Amino acid sequence: MGVYDFTVTARDGSQVPLSEYQGKVLLIVNTATGCGFTPQYEDLEATYARYRDQGFEILDFPCNQFGEQAPGTDEEIHQFCTLKFGTEFPQFRKVMVDGPAADPLFVYLAGQKPFVGFAGPKGAAMKPIQEAVDNAFGDQAYIKWNFTKFLIDREGNVVERFEPTTDMHEVDAAVAAQL
Helix, strand or coil: CCHHHCEEEECCCCEEEHHHHCCCEEEEEEECCCCCCCCHHHHHHHHHHHHHHHCEEEEEEECCCCCCCCCCCHHHHHHHHHHHHCCCCCEECCCCCCCCCCCHHHHHHHHHCCCCCCCCCCHHHHHHHHHHHHHHHHHHCCCCCCCCEEEECCCCCEEEEECCCCCHHHHHHHHHHHC
């Protein structure tokens, strides 16, 4: 099984096989509109604008699982992102990323690249949050917070996981290296 074997749900409810993205470099991210990391949408859009003509896509999956920081309907979330941050990359239906109702794609991604810790200066501040997530979901705590990103190469391999505390310049450089 690989990334291209999954089908996800678009905002309009239609089913989208990830095989439609075969041959592209992907950055798959769970997001939230009311999170301290929400300004990363700006950096994500800048990366998308820089590389989309080279075969790069960002696949955005809103998630309300962490502190209920993605309230609203899928359409309200999309309006917020496009109006506030000018996002143009594909945004899918809201998903769960932890626990028994976790979306199978995120279970797979986290299985390929498990959590190894939060990076950077904000890493220490995120430790209590990580512990709370672990306590709440135990061995089904696949994702620790909003804006966890998975980089997929052109062959569909999960090559890197970036926690929300990873500097976005590092994410951009990793995307460029795959192109």
